[in-house]
Amino acid sequence: MSNEQIDRAVAKAKDTDVVEVGRGLLPDSGRVIADGLLRQGKPAMLVADGNTWDAAGAAVERSSREAGADLVEPLIYPAKPTLYAAYERAEEVRDRLRETGSLGVAIGSGTLNDIVKLASGELDQPYAVVGTAASMDGYSGFGAPMTRDGIKITMPCPAPKVVVFDVEVAAGAPTAMAASGYGDLSAKIPAGADWILADAAGVDPIDPLAWELVQSGVREALSRPAELAAGVPDAFEGLCSGLVLSGLAMQVAQGTRPASGAEHYFSHLWELDHLGADQDPPLSHGFKVAIGTLAMTAFYEAFLRRDLSRVDLDAVVDRWPSWEQVAADINATMTGPLIQKGLNETKEKYVDAAGLRVRLGRLRDAWSDIRPRLDQQLMPARELQRMLGEAGAPTRPEDIGLTADDVRQTFPRAMYYRSRYTVLDVARELGWFDEIVTEMFAPGGLWS
Numbered sequence: 001m002s003n004e005q006i007d008r009a010v011a012k013a014k015d016t017d018v019v020e021v022g023r024g025l026l027p028d029s030g031r032v033i034a035d036g037l038l039r040q041g042k043p044a045m046l047v048a049d050g051n052t053w054d055a056a057g058a059a060v061e062r063s064s065r066e067a068g069a070d071l072v073e074p075l076i077y078p079a080k081p082t083l084y085a086a087y088e089r090a091e092e093v094r095d096r097l098r099e100t101g102s103l104g105v106a107i108g109s110g111t112l113n114d115i116v117k118l119a120s121g122e123l124d125q126p127y128a129v130v131g132t133a134a135s136m137d138g139y140s141g142f143g144a145p146m147t148r149d150g151i152k153i154t155m156p157c158p159a160p161k162v163v164v165f166d167v168e169v170a171a172g173a174p175t176a177m178a179a180s181g182y183g184d185l186s187a188k189i190p191a192g193a194d195w196i197l198a199d200a201a202g203v204d205p206i207d208p209l210a211w212e213l214v215q216s217g218v219r220e221a222l223s224r225p226a227e228l229a230a231g232v233p234d235a236f237e238g239l240c241s242g243l244v245l246s247g248l249a250m251q252v253a254q255g256t257r258p259a260s261g262a263e264h265y266f267s268h269l270w271e272l273d274h275l276g277a278d279q280d281p282p283l284s285h286g287f288k289v290a291i292g293t294l295a296m297t298a299f300y301e302a303f304l305r306r307d308l309s310r311v312d313l314d315a316v317v318d319r320w321p322s323w324e325q326v327a328a329d330i331n332a333t334m335t336g337p338l339i340q341k342g343l344n345e346t347k348e349k350y351v352d353a354a355g356l357r358v359r360l361g362r363l364r365d366a367w368s369d370i371r372p373r374l375d376q377q378l379m380p381a382r383e384l385q386r387m388l389g390e391a392g393a394p395t396r397p398e399d400i401g402l403t404a405d406d407v408r409q410t411f412p413r414a415m416y417y418r419s420r421y422t423v424l425d426v427a428r429e430l431g432w433f434d435e436i437v438t439e440m441f442a443p444g445g446l447w448s
């Protein structure tokens with residue numbers, strides 16, 4: 001089922017030509033890499049750390065030699081301290097690739113993949129990745145989140161040409177890694193709801209193939225959290241495929257909309273605040289996303305307790321603030337460089353009163369069709385909270401070093417952070433935003 005979808009995704013993906021996800025793939029990984037990456041006769045350089053070398057690198061090296069691949073000396077970073085996605089690391093890998101005239105093969109999860117991806121992108125040459133943990137959906141995506149000059153940005157670079165992901169290796173990785181991937185995959189629930197709303201409002205049409213690639217397997221992939229925590233390989237197949245499909249869907253749609261909505265902005269903002277950066281390993285992307293996902297799922301519950309079909313559009317449009325008023329609020333809500341970013345991003349989705357009437361009119365008039373789609377897409381926040389807990393992912397703000405009030409204060413920042421239109425914007429345009437956030441954190445709420 002998912003392999004068939006992976007084939008369809010690869011056929012449409014911009015950068016990726018070969019994806020192998022399954023059990024027991026390592027002994028054949030060298031042939032896959034040789035056929036898919038090394039056809040022009042260049043040698044390969046494996047890039048790993050001490051952990052991923054033991055988990056997969058040595059086996060990939062052996063298999064590559066058996067497949068007749070030409071290998072240069074591998075670059076193996078120490079297992080400790082944990083490798084950071086710093087630009088200097090990517091430069092280091094880039095220089096080694098250039099000096100040796102080789103193509104990069106990343107052996108690892110997030111950071112190692114990002115470093116080799118960026119290094120290869122700067123040399124304008126393809127690379128391969130052999131995944132070692134089901135920790136995030138960036139394996140098969142483009143772009144590399146990187147710290148450069150002290151700030152974290154996503155640097156543009158193509159996705160891998162070849163992806164090999166042995167499910168048994170992922171099942172043997174530390175349990176926190178799959179819990180993180182589970183958190184990242186759970187985001188597809190509220191993110192899909194955001195896309196439904198943006199599509200219905202006429203802001204951001206749904207790309208049917210990208211939608212299907214991400215959404216069709218999510219429920220199943222999330223259905224076995226306890227078995228993931230126990231390292232049962234069968235349970236990893238859905239998670240690994242789901243994460244790979246999510247990255248491929250971003251290639252198909254040429255953007256991140258299929259895989260992320262407002263829940264990811266909570267994570268990005270906390271990342272900019274360096275939340276958990278001093279832990280070793282640092283607080284993972286998927287753990288921050290898990291709390292953002294629960295926050296957005298609870299927001300949706302409160303949002304859907306209201307009846308959009310009965311909204312008084314005249315009154316809503318009368319109350320709609322001018323751009324100057326919005327800009328003043330952004331200045332009061334955001335801090336530092338995020339003020340300018342918030343102004344630029346929010347301006348893109350801001351409409352005047354006439355535009356607001358059209359946009360919200362579309363949602364109101366079609367609400368009897370939209371509402372059941374949202375109900376089908378979403379799941380109760382408490383159920384998702386239980387599942388995240390069984391997977392070993394965070395379920396409360398305190399689990400990632402925040403208070404409920406910190407999360408509450410992130411809501412308006414998440415709304416202003418990106419131009420992407422989400423339920424946060426719909427609620428604000430309807431005049432519901434503040435009361436929904438208050439309601440969520442009142443007694444009886446998810447985290448009160």
Ligand SMILES: [Zn+2]
Nearest residue numbers: 137184285289
């Ligand atoms: Zn993510």
